[in-house]
Amino acid sequence: MLTTLIRKITSNHLVMSGLYKGVSGLSLFISIPILISYLGDTDYGLWVLVFALFQWVLLMDFGLASVLKTKVPILIHENRQDLLKSYLKSTYKITAYIALFLFVFFLVLIFIIDLKTFLKIPVHSSMFVKKLFVINMFFFCLNFLFNVHKSLFVAFLKGKYAEQSIAVNQILFLASLGVLILIAPNIPSEDKLMIITLLNGLSCFLVNFLYTLFFFYKEELNLKTTVKTSKEFLKEIIVLGTKYMIIQVGLLFVFSSDNYILSSVFGPKDIVPYEIVNKYFQFPIMIMLATLSPLWSMFAKNYVQNKKAVLLASFKRFNLLFIIMFLFIALISLICPFVISIWIKDKITLPSGLILYTAIATLFRVFVTFYTFFLNGIGKLNKYIILLLLSVFLKIPLSYLFIHLNFGINSVVISTVIILLIWVVFIPLECYNIIKKIPSDE
Template sequence: MNKNNILVSIFSNWMNLALTVVVAFFVSPILVNKLGDETYGIWVLIISITGYFTLLDFGVNTAIVRYISKYNATKEHSKAVETYSSSFALFSVMSATVIIITAVFAFNFKDLFEIQAFSKRYLFAVFFIVGADLALNLIFSVFMGTLKGLQRFLELNIFSMLTSLIKNAILVYLLYNEYSLLALATLHICANIVQFVLQYILIKTKFSFLKFSFASINKKTLKRLYNYSIYSFLIGVSMQVLYFTDSIVIGSLINVSQVTYYAIPGMIVEYLEKFVWAIIAVLIPIISSQEATGSNEKNKTLYITGTRYSILLISPVIFVLYLAGDDFIGMWMGDRYSGPSGEILRILLTGYLFLLSQLIAHGILKGISKHKVLALLLCGEAVLNLGLSVILAPILGIKGVAIGTIIPLILVNAILIPYFTCKELKIRYITYFYKGLIQPLTILIVPLCIFQTFDFTIDSYIELVTFSTLVALCFFLFSLFFMLENIHKTAVFLIFNRVTRRDLKL
């Protein structure tokens, strides 16, 4: 994959994410206010519970990306077909299991959370459709994993953006016409089916060698997928606990309506994570290809500079959200959410800063098949997160759940993951810690501490955009002159010179 294709893939990922953020910006307040706190909280609970069912992919999807990219790089098309076909067979069995589990949970959902707003039959239908959607996602995730392994991020993002625009336009129409959860669930499953069809057409037309074949399903391939996937599965279990347990703890131990106050800041930090993953996802198949061709030295450099640049990239966003996040939430969702959700956002940002800096480590360890240690660390984080949240929720409410989340988040991502990644890549930990973490964190923390002493508020979107632009410009200029590697600094100046010359000619 050449540099132009890498940039196109990253840019298309960002465009997809930007569209998702813009759509969420306009649609989320409509969704929350039209459904109401309790109904929206029920929707979040259903998504959180059914999210655990995706664990039945056992991490195989990451193995698909790994081996499709590897066999495509080495031109071993027969092995790629074996991976493709065996994955389909495995996911077909898992999807049937999801349907059975979904039916059981759907039948008992109303009683588990003592929901009075809807009938048992209605909630069963909503829950079952969402579960069926996930079952289809399991089977046809083979398409997405294959296309990622083949580095077709541009097409994947185009499909995603088109379906997202159509889906959300219909969603707004449904909400304004007083449709509720059943319509939402049906819309989601239909939109996903459209994406699956588009992905299948792309594979069939561009990669004709990839065809499902019963003859290509074999134990050797399934074992290879299992050996790689077992630790990806543990990572998946951990991530599901980390992402979805907070809402379930709040719904069970506090109140369903309080889920909304936590879900809003949770949505914001989730988009921040997706922003960084938009880069990392492109790099994973490249990392695998580099390992397959013996270019592991590049991965060492990638870890240090990748951590550094990840922090520099998200620093202005975290700076603005930490200082003005509560004002933004108030303007976006309504004044009643500003105080409680703003406080939760600041707590979560403290921990997510370190998580976002280590997503590059996740990508590298997965790419070189050294993700066992990552799986074990994330399992430990998930257990500690759940334990602390359950203990603190009755005492401190949703604030306690947030604190229970960030304590293990900081421990694992600020200390343990960097240490073990450096060990795998044979990098001096002190060197990495200073260059990758301390230097970029300093330019965020110092001005943040200074601005914390000032009392200011943001009263309009114009003020927010102006403040955000000034912050981004200051961080960019400082990073350009003092934090970028010389080779990257030179590249930026070359691009600037080319652009200015074109403008002068015009």
């Protein structure tokens, strides 16, 4: 009986995705105080800026990864195997071209802009900062290509393996970081940053490469086909992919530009309190994203099959689940100062209100994420994009307004709360309006 229960749990992609994301989050939380202690506040702030750039690059795929999660379930449902192979082959080719273009583009950009002055980096030479960004950019673009496997696992309704690969990557990096600290605790700060860059880049590449091979082996799939992707199909993919890219870049701008705004005003060292609280509250978001990730392709499949009752039932289940999430976020907000005092050995002064504002932003984001996954899954994106573009235009003016009003680093979080409040009202309404238009199940 126990064996049957374990088998049921391990075969449930929603449960296992959440579990693996929990492991990833735990590894990330353990690595943060280690990095702060090893690098110091200023160099850790610099590493955060570099890593934030990594997130930007991963989303510059013109929405190809997102289109995979929407289109592949439809092609499988229609049993168009040759077109599927052709589509995957085209995706890898286009992704490789984009990776090459991005590396050259950012290489030129990094050497044109004085990053040390722009980001108010008080230590290291300008040339070292440029070199650090270039090496990271190389690894980021390399992993950009091999990162496609995550979307493939989700598209084939095996999302737990995508989260498993992330967990393995985090654990491998954490282990290599521990070895580095043991064998080289007192090397110069520039050497520390360079070695951590290499460890992060190589571990990420190794895991992504092996899981790419694992995907094609598990699905017994190869890219050998004589069928060419039609121009009409490619055009449809590019149009949909462009929409996804606008969404991805917009989301990243709203949620990940804070570090650059704060650095340009206060400097890298002042990012640390914000980053610690932000990472602390990312845990429920990470769990939610991992749990919901397989739903993207399931929404696409159920929408194509006009399963109105199934979709409405999933909405109802989430709304009930959100009550638990609300209580969980309230609890972790109350214990946040205590946890941070244990988690981060160095004394960190948190601005008054930062925990409350971040908790509210997290609560809003968790709620709205489910409904945005539905819109992404079915490809109904026009109104969502308009709302997102308005949010992008509001983000910086709102942030600087609150900075001008002396809200300090809380300013970027308050601006996010205001934007998310608008989303919480309009996005679920749009989802229910779409559901109403689906013919009732026979």
